[in-house]
Amino acid sequence: MKIRAAVLEEAGRSRPYADSLPISVGEIELDGPGEGEVLIQIKGAGVCHSDLSTISGVRPRPLPILLGHEAAGIVEEPGAGVTDFKKGDHVVMSFVPFCGDCLPCHEGRPQLCEPGLGANGAGTLLGGHRRGHRNDERLYHHSGVSGFSEYTVVSQRSLVKIDPELPLSEAALFGCAVMTGVGSVVNTAGMKMGTTAAVVGLGGVGLNALLGAIAAGAQRIVAIDLNDDKLALARQLGATDTVNPSDGDAIEHVRDITSGGVDYGFETAGAVAALETAYGVTKRGGTTVTCGISPPDGTMALNHIHLVGEERTLKGSYMGSCVPRRDIPRYIALYQAGKLPIDRLMSERLTLDDINVAMDRLANGETVRQIIEF
16 A cells, blocks of 8 residues: 655754755555554654654664654554454554563563564564565664554554543553653652652653652652753642752752652663763662663763662663553553643644654754654
């Protein structure tokens, strides 16, 4: 079938992207679903920093690639062997497909699925196939989703069935931002009620971590960012304190107002400096969780004696340590109950033709979560 889709033609082009146009929007051919695959009509897709990292070249992917990894839609056609999904089902896509057979999957850690991550790196679906093409040129898939398109084909192992009452433009956020942010709090950190937290970086993931900390019962939450508008939004959402590092020594200030630091520090900005801040504001005996993706050569020095003598914990969190088919329905239920107001993070609603401008806006830190609607 012929569809309109966004294709990243070349990584590393100069900004503004509205001028250099690294992403082309046009007609491509999409093959039908193969064994274990499903054709999805996309209804909403979020614009995330992971997409931006692919465009800038920080996270290299094979090109040309069908972009978009945070999306929701409606099942159009299940392929052969698909029994869990039928035409008309509403679904959210997980950006790591899970095979169900590798050791991480057996351990209940599908976000670390080895074949899934291998397929993502190769730009294919879980079964190794590529379903989009322009004439004889095969296009690569982004994280097994390729959500910046009218339709997409994905592995059934990338899908989570959801409540059809939830608007699909809102549902899209649960495929990455909500899973990663909320999951880093409740799954990776295992935050306890009545504790304190700091969130460094207030993009879509960071503000979801903030909402997760509120839902988990944190009694004090410090929001840290260089953007005063985002700090104001954090206060509206429930942050008890806000800190702009440009105003002075953020680490010293947070440790002062919290009497030695917070129980949990979360880095969500994808920058080494942000991780250093999150680690610096975490108290003795506390836990620092990092879920941002820095450039591959990013490193942070640690004082070994402090790590040991202060019984610090430093943990990585990928996809919020989530089990998508368990956690996404839970987070949606919290949202529907008014306990996880992710709709307040939706900044702009766009069309597919706005994609290059949307990436500029994201790169400039001018937005939280932009949603492409179809």
